Amino acid sequence: MPAFDRRTLRHWRDTALDLVFPPQCVACRRGGAHLCEACIAEFVPAAGSRCQRCWTLGRASLCDRCRDDAPAFDTRRAGFVFQTAVRDAVLALKYQGMSSVGSPLVALIRPALVFPAEEVPDLVSAVPMSGARRRRRGYNQAEVLGRLLARRLQIPFDGEVLRRVGAQPQQARQPNLAARQANVRYAFRAAAGQVRGRSVLVVDDVTTSGATLDACARALREAGAIRVATWALAIED
């Protein structure tokens, strides 16, 4: 009996599903693909004048915040501005478990994600969800993206490196930056054995204030990581 890996089985399952339910664009509902060319053309890359450390819009050097009280991550980068079809794609990924949408998105992003030789991460991880939320949803969309990106970068993915401790109210419900920082400040723990002396890339789906990625980076640094780069599919400016 031939042994099929999970990826092959998943591919067959997706192909069979596509025959029964032809794919439809998650943004405009046109048939043909989970994300159509016309909608992809509307994506706005997260470019412009941005802080070299935290990627906040404004100026092309370091922003005042990074100068005064630098975040724990070395860099934050994002693929697209969180608007138009990107928003629909992220929501499909988040609430419908459509990993088929993640793949083309990560393919679009990959060329822009270039690391200088001395900054290439040793491993890729993702912002973890609380155990309860993950059980309810069945998957973590940040992890889906992290795995896809790691595969393209040919860097190992390790989803066990970061752990959420305790349960925090949802970050999106926090009214401002100070509240967001306080809400997640002690929310993460990192496994020292896996990160000591290593350079880590942390992936999330959407980043807003950067407080969550900062808290993840802080935990990784405390566990001995020497460098923490962070990346999100979309940024909400």
Ligand SMILES: [Zn+2]
């Ligand atoms: Zn479309």
Ligand SMILES: [Zn+2]
């Ligand atoms: Zn900054």
